[in-house]
Amino acid sequence: MASTDPAQRNQVTLLQVGYSRQEDGDEFAMRANCTCTLVRCRDGTNIIVDTMTAWDGEHLRSLLGQQGLGVDDIHVVVCTHGHSDHIGCNYLFLKARMHLVGACASHQDLYMDHLGSGNPDDQLALDSNAEVVVKRSPGHTLSCVSVIVDNSQLGGRVGITGDLFERREDIDDENIWMDAGSENEKVQREERSKMAQLCEFIIPGHGPMFPVTASVRCKLKEDATSIT
Numbered sequence: 001m002a003s004t005d006p007a008q009r010n011q012v013t014l015l016q017v018g019y020s021r022q023e024d025g026d027e028f029a030m031r032a033n034c035t036c037t038l039v040r041c042r043d044g045t046n047i048i049v050d051t052m053t054a055w056d057g058e059h060l061r062s063l064l065g066q067q068g069l070g071v072d073d074i075h076v077v078v079c080t081h082g083h084s085d086h087i088g089c090n091y092l093f094l095k096a097r098m099h100l101v102g103a104c105a106s107h108q109d110l111y112m113d114h115l116g117s118g119n120p121d122d123q124l125a126l127d128s129n130a131e132v133v134v135k136r137s138p139g140h141t142l143s144c145v146s147v148i149v150d151n152s153q154l155g156g157r158v159g160i161t162g163d164l165f166e167r168r169e170d171i172d173d174e175n176i177w178m179d180a181g182s183e184n185e186k187v188q189r190e191e192r193s194k195m196a197q198l199c200e201f202i203i204p205g206h207g208p209m210f211p212v213t214a215s216v217r218c219k220l221k222e223d224a225t226s227i228t
C-alpha cells in the first residue's frame with residue numbers, strides 16, 4: 001500500500017542526465033555518457049544506478065556529496081548493462097553489499113545467481129519493503145536489467161531502464177535506439193512496450209526522465225505488435 005506521506009516515499013534523484021551524440025567533425029565517433037540515478041529507499045537502502053565512465057569518479061563523489069552522501073553510503077550498485085559508460089565508477093563503491101552488472105550479481109569474488117533461473121519474470125527486491133526491484137529488460141544487450149521503483153516521491157512507478165530507451169525522442173524515431181545498438185530488436189520492442197505499460201515515468205539510458213503518457217503507451221504497443 002503506497003504511503004501518502006512524502007517522507008515515507010522512495011526518493012528517486014537524477015544525479016547526472018546522460019547524453020549521446022555524434023562527435024563534431026568525425027562521423028565514426030560518438031560522445032556518450034549515461035544517466036546516473038540515486039534511489040534512496042524509505043528503509044534506508046541507498047542504490048546507485050549506472051556509474052558513468054571510469055573518468056567520472058571525482059565528479060560522482062561530488063554529486064553524491066550534494067545529496068549528503070559519501071561513496072560508502074551506497075548499499076547496492078546496479079548497472080543496467082555492462083557497457084563502459086554504465087559501469088565506470090563501480091570501483092568507488094566497495095562498501096556496497098552487491099554490485100549488479102546486467103543480470104550478474106556479485107560481491108568481491110562471490111557471484112550470486114539472483115536472476116539466473118531462466119524465468120524472464122524473475123525479480124530481485126533491493127529494499128526490505130520490496131518496493132524497489134530489479135528485473136530483466138533485454139534488447140540493447142540480452143543481459144540488460146531495469147530498476148522499478150514503486151511508491152516514489154513522484155507519485156507513480158518509475159522505471160530506470162538504461163538503454164532500453166536511449167532518450168524520449170526514440171519513441172518517435174526508432175533509429176535512435178536501434179543505432180545505439182540492439183542485440184535483439186524484436187525483443188527490445190516488446191520490452192519497451194511492457195515497460196511503458198508498467199511505469200508512469202521512465203529514466204532512459206542517455207537522457208532526462210520523461211512521463212509515460214497514454215499516447216506513448218499506444219505508440220510502443222503498436223511498434224511491438226506491428227513489426228515482426
Ligand SMILES: [Zn+2]
Nearest residue numbers: 034083163205
Ligand atoms: Zn549506454
